Amino acid sequence: MPDPQVGRVYLVGAGPGDPGLMTLKGKALLEHADVVIYDALVSPEVLQMIHPQAELIYAGKRAGMHSLSQEEIIQLLLTKVQTHAVVVRLKGGDPFIFGRGGEELLALQGQGISVEVIPGVTAGVAAPAYCGVPLTHRGLSSSVAFVTGHEVIGDYQSQVDWASLAHSVETLVIYMGIQQLPVIVEALLHAGKDRDTPILLVRWGTTPRQERLTGTLETIVATVKAVNFAAPAIIVIGAVVGLAPPP
Incomplete structure (x- = not known):
């Protein structure tokens, strides 16, 4: 002591x-x-x-x-x-x-x-807000889940049940998920998530360096690779992403 x-x-x-x-x-x-x-x-x-x-x-x-x-x-x-x-x-x-x-x-x-x-x-709320994306919206999303996309935190092995999240939550907000994005997208698609589900990536959210990238579950992995979009970034998945005004 x-x-x-x-x-x-x-x-x-x-x-x-x-x-x-x-x-x-x-x-x-x-x-x-x-x-x-x-x-x-x-x-x-x-x-x-x-x-x-x-x-x-x-x-x-x-x-x-x-x-x-x-x-x-x-x-x-x-x-x-x-x-x-x-x-x-x-x-x-x-x-x-x-x-x-x-x-x-x-x-x-x-x-x-x-x-x-x-x-x-927290960045999971602020970064989407700075892009004009509400995490909840009447008629589109009444539930939000904050999830880590990092496979290992310290000695703890992540046990995120992507299959359950794919259908139980209307908006997913993922921290530390850029490196694991292909794995996450594949898990959601395998669970039956619609390929046309909108997705938003926000890098350096709320700062003058803020960058955003949008797509769908079907297109986002290729787009990230094409433009070399890197961490740190927040990922938002769900219909609310479609409410974002043009950049």
Whole structure:
């Protein structure tokens, strides 16, 4: 058990990129933070909100490249909270939506550390919205599922039941799915999903670099390959994609 803590850890969602989507509470914490441990997808504009005297520690994760392991990040939080009043764990999007915030919360609480969670705007909602796509719409979609397209998260092997999702949910929002897109599309088609189902890919959503790509389940894999559309991107599948205005 660590020594009695000096401060508190704040798990803060930085939003999807546009600094205007950072919550007021999150911004206030960055302005008063002693230490900020931040991830790869936190935008430079959000990082500029951090108090200039704060200690900044990069803990970014990319596919196949981790600056710190999850265990090292947790240990770092445990160490910093012993000597600093405001320790911020700054995560892209929302800490609890495929951000491993739940793991950090449980690990810290298990050591008696005081933790507060500050939600953030998640990319799965914001990126489609910036393209004019509502995830729900009367007559088209009354259900949404947020799904990881990444096959392995840490030691956890994904068990996404694509066959069930193909017919039980009207709008699918997939995170980290670009590399696995051919596998995902094949699974949905094999389950009987209509080949003409619209699909939207949004890269760097809500930022000046935002790019979007549309198609159908039948065409999207070839289109992605043709234009070399790469991660990070959000995938939206469903009739609501057809509501998007022209780019």
